[in-house]
Amino acid sequence: MERVPLVIGSVGALDHHDTGRGHPERPARLEAVTRGVELAHLHDAARPLEGRLARIGELARVHDELYLEALAQLAEAGGGELDPDTSMSGGSWATAQWSAGLGLAAIEALQRGEADAAFVAPRPPGHHATATRAMGFCLLNNVAVAAAALAEAGERVLIVDWDVHHGNGTQDIFWNDPRVVYVSTHEWPAYPGTGRASETGGLGAPGSTVNIPLPSGATGDVALAAIDEVVAPVVDAFSPTWVLISAGFDAHRDDPLADLMWSAGDYADLTRRLMAFAPEPGRVVAFLEGGYDLDALARSVAATVSTLAGAELRPEPATGGGPGREAVALAARTRAKLAELEGEPS
Numbered sequence: 020m021e022r023v024p025l026v027i028g029s030v031g032a033l034d035h036h037d038t039g040r041g042h043p044e045r046p047a048r049l050e051a052v053t054r055g056v057e058l059a060h061l062h063d064a065a066r067p068l069e070g071r072l073a074r075i076g077e078l079a080r081v082h083d084e085l086y087l088e089a090l091a092q093l094a095e096a097g098g099g100e101l102d103p104d105t106s107m108s109g110g111s112w113a114t115a116q117w118s119a120g121l122g123l124a125a126i127e128a129l130q131r132g133e134a135d136a137a138f139v140a141p142r143p144p145g146h147h148a149t150a151t152r153a154m155g156f157c158l159l160n161n162v163a164v165a166a167a168a169l170a171e172a173g174e175r176v177l178i179v180d181w182d183v184h185h186g187n188g189t190q191d192i193f194w195n196d197p198r199v200v201y202v203s204t205h206e207w208p209a210y211p212g213t214g215r216a217s218e219t220g221g222l223g224a225p226g227s228t229v230n231i232p233l234p235s236g237a238t239g240d241v242a243l244a245a246i247d248e249v250v251a252p253v254v255d256a257f258s259p260t261w262v263l264i265s266a267g268f269d270a271h272r273d274d275p276l277a278d279l280m281w282s283a284g285d286y287a288d289l290t291r292r293l294m295a296f297a298p299e300p301g302r303v304v305a306f307l308e309g310g311y312d313l314d315a316l317a318r319s320v321a322a323t324v325s326t327l328a329g330a331e332l333r334p335e336p337a338t339g340g341g342p343g344r345e346a347v348a349l350a351a352r353t354r355a356k357l358a359e360l361e362g363e364p365s
């Protein structure tokens with residue numbers, strides 16, 4: 020198959036995950052993603068990705084098997100509530116398995132040399148799901164399933180999570196795993212309450228978690244500073260072989276669920292920065308997480324996929340001037356302290 024800049028996978032017509040009337044994490048989000056891809060006018064630069072179901076063994080690398088059985092049984096019974104924000108319908112289990120499989124299919128397509136990058140739009144999102152628990156609209160941790168597959172194959176995986184919420188599930192899953200570095204920028208304090216700068220990884224993988232909590236009102240220039248001043252040195256030391264992006268778009272200023280002030284243009288800049296962390300083309304996969312204003316979601320997806328495809332579309336200019344420089348400086352000091360500790364004999 021001829022190599023293209025970008026492959027794009029979505030749950031699309033296989034989306035049978037019904038969250039109920041009035042829920043922000045709704046099927047129309049995937050239609051907004053499709054609109055965003057159309058807005059990017061990628062033409063021959065992009066091709067649809069053929070997805071597949073994630074197998075139980077692939078999910079069990081990051082999720083407890085009893086938890087997986089419980090999800091399957093709840094769907095079988097027609098669905099139900101898992102926490103105050105998170106529910107399943109009868110079709111949710113199959114949809115979630117397909118969603119988790121999208122990232123695996125994307126990696127396989129890139130490994131076959133079919134594209135320089137991939138963008139996948141799973142639904143439900145994944146980064147709040149822990150090994151044993153659904154929460155925050157998430158059932159299966161899509162990005163973690165993909166990262167675990169790569170890690171098992173001997174790869175060093177960088178996950179950058181720019182969703183406005185902290186990806187507590189992803190952090191938890193890789194807390195003691197030195198094969199995966201997890202980086203998150205997020206509004207703080209906010210749901211789910213984790214993600215302080217002082218959370219830097221467990222005893223099995225000290226320093227492999229990087230949290231950059233940002234105050235309400237923070238603009239895109241602050242996120243870029245975080246990438247340049249805090250993340251880039253970590254990436255230099257880790258030399259990832261793959262870069263996975265937990266690309267939620269709810270830090271957009273129009274999003275109803277949070278109060279950061281980013282724009283679509285900021286997502287273009289962030290995408291470009293993160294692509295530069297990959298050792299070569301064909302090692303970047305971006306995963307949809309949150310993003311609940313449908314127009315902002317479409318514009319942000321357009322900017323992201325166009326950058327991933329090597330083009331330059333900015334439906335909105337980048338933002339600057341908001342608060343958050345102190346938070347970035349604090350995260351940088353936390354890293355410097357860790358590096359000092361590592362340098363000392365124990």
Ligand SMILES: [Zn+2]
Binds near residue numbers: 182269308309310
């Ligand atoms: Zn979010």
